[in-house]
Amino acid sequence: MSKTRPTRVSLLSDLDDADFETEAADALFPSEDEQRQLALDLLLDAWEEALQAGASADIVASAALYAAFSDMVDVLGEDNVADMAENLADRIRHGEFTLQRTHH
Structure with a gap:
């Protein structure tokens, strides 16, 4: 059984590729390590919130x-x-x- 995910609209959909310079693109897209750390931090915050709510x-x-x-x-x-x-x-x-x- 596969669930269908809603289509997400890209925040960058209105920007033209020519608008990006390397530095700007690097600032918009964190590295994989930065993404992992961000995801872990957010998940741990949500985990703690669930525990505090009584789960x-x-x-x-x-x-x-x-x-x-x-x-x-x-x-x-x-x-x-x-x-x-x-x-x-x-x-x-x-x-x-x-x-x-x-x-x-």
């Missing part, structure tokens, strides 16, 4: 995973996301997502 951490996590996987499937397709997800169990077991290590 439990496991419910917020489940909702975040659902949103992430559904968007990835929408962009990359079910097979590509399924292939990526096959490796998640091993990555989790090897501590890739563990923030605080516990010693047994």
Whole structure:
């Protein structure tokens, strides 16, 4: 079941390509690292807001995973996301997502 996303109007649709200079384009389009940091900051803020509103951490996590996987499937397709997800169990077991290590 694939959900249809509304078409987003580009903020740049009224600008002509000739209007851009390299410096202006760099200012408008952050690097991938800057985009990742921005996205993470915004997600962590939303996560904290959900917790403060009374949602439990496991419910917020489940909702975040659902949103992430559904968007990835929408962009990359079910097979590509399924292939990526096959490796998640091993990555989790090897501590890739563990923030605080516990010693047994």
